[in-house]
Amino acid sequence: MDLKSIVFVGLGSFFGGSxxxxxxxxxxxxxxSSFPWSILAINALGSFLIGFATAxxxxxxxxxxxxxxxxxxxxxxxxxxxxxxxxxxTLKLLQAGQIAAAGLNVTLSILVCLLFVFLGMxxxxxxx
Numbered sequence: 001m002d003l004k005s006i007v008f009v010g011l012g013s014f015f016g017g018s019x020x021x022x023x024x025x026x027x028x029x030x031x032x033s034s035f036p037w038s039i040l041a042i043n044a045l046g047s048f049l050i051g052f053a054t055a056x057x058x059x060x061x062x063x064x065x066x067x068x069x070x071x072x073x074x075x076x077x078x079x080x081x082x083x084x085x086x087x088x089x090t091l092k093l094l095q096a097g098q099i100a101a102a103g104l105n106v107t108l109s110i111l112v113c114l115l116f117v118f119l120g121m122x123x124x125x126x127x128x
Contacts, residue, residue: 008067012075020080035101036089039082040109046081048116053077055124 020042027038050073057069086109093102 016079051120
């Protein structure tokens with residue numbers, strides 16, 4: 001680990017977190033739902049993108065520790081995806097007595113994000 005890598009991860013996190021905030025705001029205001037659709041969508045998109053990026057980095061032999069790989073996967077996509085927010089919103093649904101919504105959120109988030117990371121990887125690998 002070196003200072004250059006830390007800076008790349010930090011910059012990526014800034015962009016990923018900022019984009020997450022904007023996208024979450026837009027989705028939440030369009031749907032006006034108590035269900036956390038924005039977090040599900042962000043986690044699914046982030047899962048797809050990290051699968052896609054990882055496949056491309058492998059196809060083009062960009063190492064895991066390379067600055068661009070760190071910037072995109074650890075920084076941008078780490079800052080963009082929202083597992084901690086997902087966990088908090090699921091807990092709030094449970095505390096509000098919305099057991100079915102909480103269960104749906106957990107189930108959809110896991111299944112959709114696993115599917116999307118798989119699809120992203122397949123798309124990235126097909127570009128070889």
